[in-house]
Amino acid sequence: MLKKIAVLTSGGDSPGMNACIRAVVRAGISKGIEVFAVMRGYEGLIDAEIKQMTLRSVSNIITQGGTILKTSRSERFLKKEIRLKAIENLDKHAINGLVVIGGNGSFTGAHILQQEWAGNIIGVPGTIDNDLAGTDYTLGADTAVNTALDAMDKIRDTVHSMERIFVVEVMGRQEGFIAIRVGLAGGAEDVLVPDTDYTIGQICEDIKEGRKKGKVSWIVVVSEGVATGGEIAKLINEKTGFETRYVTLGHIQRGGTPTAFDRILGARLGAAAVEALINGQRDKMVGIEADQIVSVDFIKACQHSPKKIALDRELYRLTRLLAT
Numbered sequence: 001m002l003k004k005i006a007v008l009t010s011g012g013d014s015p016g017m018n019a020c021i022r023a024v025v026r027a028g029i030s031k032g033i034e035v036f037a038v039m040r041g042y043e044g045l046i047d048a049e050i051k052q053m054t055l056r057s058v059s060n061i062i063t064q065g066g067t068i069l070k071t072s073r074s075e076r077f078l079k080k081e082i083r084l085k086a087i088e089n090l091d092k093h094a095i096n097g098l099v100v101i102g103g104n105g106s107f108t109g110a111h112i113l114q115q116e117w118a119g120n121i122i123g124v125p126g127t128i129d130n131d132l133a134g135t136d137y138t139l140g141a142d143t144a145v146n147t148a149l150d151a152m153d154k155i156r157d158t159v160h161s162m163e164r165i166f167v168v169e170v171m172g173r174q175e176g177f178i179a180i181r182v183g184l185a186g187g188a189e190d191v192l193v194p195d196t197d198y199t200i201g202q203i204c205e206d207i208k209e210g211r212k213k214g215k216v217s218w219i220v221v222v223s224e225g226v227a228t229g230g231e232i233a234k235l236i237n238e239k240t241g242f243e244t245r246y247v248t249l250g251h252i253q254r255g256g257t258p259t260a261f262d263r264i265l266g267a268r269l270g271a272a273a274v275e276a277l278i279n280g281q282r283d284k285m286v287g288i289e290a291d292q293i294v295s296v297d298f299i300k301a302c303q304h305s306p307k308k309i310a311l312d313r314e315l316y317r318l319t320r321l322l323a324t
Contacts, residue, residue: 002120002278004034005097006050006090009067010041010074010106013254014126014140016262017067017101022058023270024099029055031278036095041102042074042109045086050093062263065143065255067101077109080116087117095119097277099270101139103127104302111283111298120282122273123298124266128253130177133305134296135287139269142261144171144253145181151249152186156219163216165207165236167246169229170221171253178253179223180312184319191319192222192232193312198320200232204239211242268293 007024009017021037028035037057039049061068076082090098096119100110107123114121125132128144148170159166168188170178176193183191189210190203207218222232229246237244258266265288272286272293285301287294 002033002097004036004093004095005099005274005277006036006038006093006095007069007099007101008038008041008045009069009071009126010100010102010109011071012103012127013066013071014128014138015065015143015254015256015258016139016266017126018058018061018064019258019263019266020101020124020126020139020270021067021069022061023267024274025053025058026055027271027274031274033097033274036093037069040070041072041106042077042086043072044070045089046074046076046082048089048092050089063257065257071102073105074109083113083116086113090117090119098122099124099273099277101126103129103138104132107132107285107298107302111302114283114298120277120280122276122281122295123285123301124269124273125285125287125301128178129172129175130308131175131304132285132287132301133303133308134285134289134294134301136289137261137265139262139266140254140258141177142265143256143259145178145185146259147256148178148182148249148253149185151252152182152188152219152221155247156186159217159219165218165220165233165240165242165244167220167222167229167233167236167244169224169232169246169248171249172223173225175225176223176312176316177308179221180315180319183221184315184322186219186221187322188219188221188319189323190218190220191316192220192226193316194223194225196316200235201239204236207236207240207242
């Protein structure tokens with residue numbers, strides 16, 4: 001019988017994590033379950049940074065970005081003898097359910113831990129890259145897009161005023177989720193993301209043709225997985241002779257007040273994670289598809305989603321069409 005559960009956040013923080021933590025704590029307590037917090041992700045699990053939570057422990061956190069539990073990336077957790085310390089700490093507190101809020105790396109660690117621990121583990125997708133399969137959205141992705149878009153809207157004022165070319169670098173190592181949506185919603189002229197055949201040479205030709213037609217300003221959105229904004233700006237300047245500036249939005253995309261969408265998503269998925277543990281599910285992530293709560297194995301969740309890839313390509317084509 002499920003009597004005690006713990007919750008941790010792991011990897012990069014994302015807006016909406018606190019809303020999820022709040023939901024796990026309050027949904028668990030409402031079911032008569034004792035809820036514990038693990039501080040600093042898997043590092044805290046190894047070092048026994050575990051404390052019991054109350055209803056008041058999560059008061060007034062739903063509006064906050066980041067995670068009140070702190071987070072980390074744990075190299076130590078890759079070693080089995082270290083993971084055994086984590087299991088020992090869970091067992092000392094008689095915890096038999098664990099909620100892991102994080103992304104691909106966090107779920108890979110959760111899957112490995114699940115093979116070695118008798119308790120049940122459920123994951124909640126928390127990453128601004130929206131790069132997990134089995135869920136339409138991950139916590140923080142919507143907020144990150146809106147944060148980057150707000151910044152780009154402000155940059156556009158200067159771009160028009162100074163009649164310049166600007167390169168805006170956004171996060172996304174392997175995924176173009178943020179770049180594509182910011183580019184489309186912000187009316188960017190060009191977008192560079194991983195896995196596209198659109199080249200810097202084509203961008204430069206577009207810019208030169210645009211200048212001939214009287215277009216005096218240009219915004220290129222680039223995903224960090226392609227190149228740095230500085231590299232792209234330098235190439236454009238060299239190939240076109242036009243003054244080009246760049247800005248890297250960086251970690252502001254991770255922070256800030258979560259949108260209503262991410263707060264609601266965090267609340268729904270946090271409560272769903274508790275229900276999944278109560279129902280005996282293990283080694284799975286809870287997600288949302290077509291506005292319905294679903295669960296998927298960790299292994300599948302960590303794979304690329306064909307549906308998301310197809311959608312990104314569709315939005316990318318639309319961005320190119322509307323930028324002409």
